[in-house]
Amino acid sequence: MIDSLDFAKVMADETRQRIMALLCCRWLCVGDIVGEMQGISQPTVSHHLAVLRDAGLVHTRRDGKQVFYSLNQDEVAVCCGRILRNFAPQVPVAAISVSE
Amino acid sequence: MIDSLDFAKVMADETRQRIMALLCCRWLCVGDIVGEMQGISQPTVSHHLAVLRDAGLVHTRRDGKQVFYSLNQDEVAVCCGRILRNFAPQVPVAAISVSE
DNA sequence: GCCACATATTGACCGACATCGATATGTAAG
DNA sequence: CTTACATATCGATGTCGGTCAATATGTGGC
Helix, strand or coil, rough: CHHHHHHHHHHCCHHHHHHHHHHCCEEEHHHHHHHHCCCCHHHHHHHHHHHHEEEEEEEEEECEEEEEEECCCCHHHHHHHHHHHHHCCCHHHCCCCCCC | CCHHHHHHHCCCCCCHHHHHHCCCCCCCCCCHHHHHHCCCCCCHHHHHHHHHHHHEEEEEEEECCEEEEEEEEHHHHHHHHHHHHCCCCCHHHHHHHHCC
């Protein structure tokens, strides 16, 4: 349960957002993530996964030697709801464009 | 029109979020903002207002010697919508808690 | 014009964090 | 239990950005 500030800090990194995009709607193990992130070392990916894990923004599952991650979309939605409540209280929910 | 990454970077600072909260639903001039932000100097406040202005997250109005700012809630909502679209596409909009 | 006030910009400093190589930990196979 | 592989942690380095004092710019009054 992170607040708006911590959520923003976690999101405020390009590498992390790339990893989040990779993990959206699917499970990937660390090795596969490293494979998709050209130019980023394994320790760096592992570091970012730890940040995301500590923030509760990813799900984790171990399978043998591999550890799989996937994005916790519900938590993302909760954090966005918190930002909207704090900083856009007068905008009707229906007006928030989610499609396209 | 900033993307998810720049939006997160702008939001990822406590001082900026405090200023944004002050400017939510009302106009304040720089002097009044400085007055509310104890421990933060006028140049620092001005710097953060410039960041918010460049990001399009505040409205600006000059009145004589004073410059007034207020939060651009619509832009906040647009940016949150973008995050939801990118990182929570499978969460129904109705499930996003905005109240309370 | 000059002065007083409000805000913005500049330049320097410092802390936070992203990144890496090296190494440690964990796990399964043989 | 040793080896090989997958992931995590450590320590060092470099960069980015928040902060301030000092100064510049802008605005209205006289």
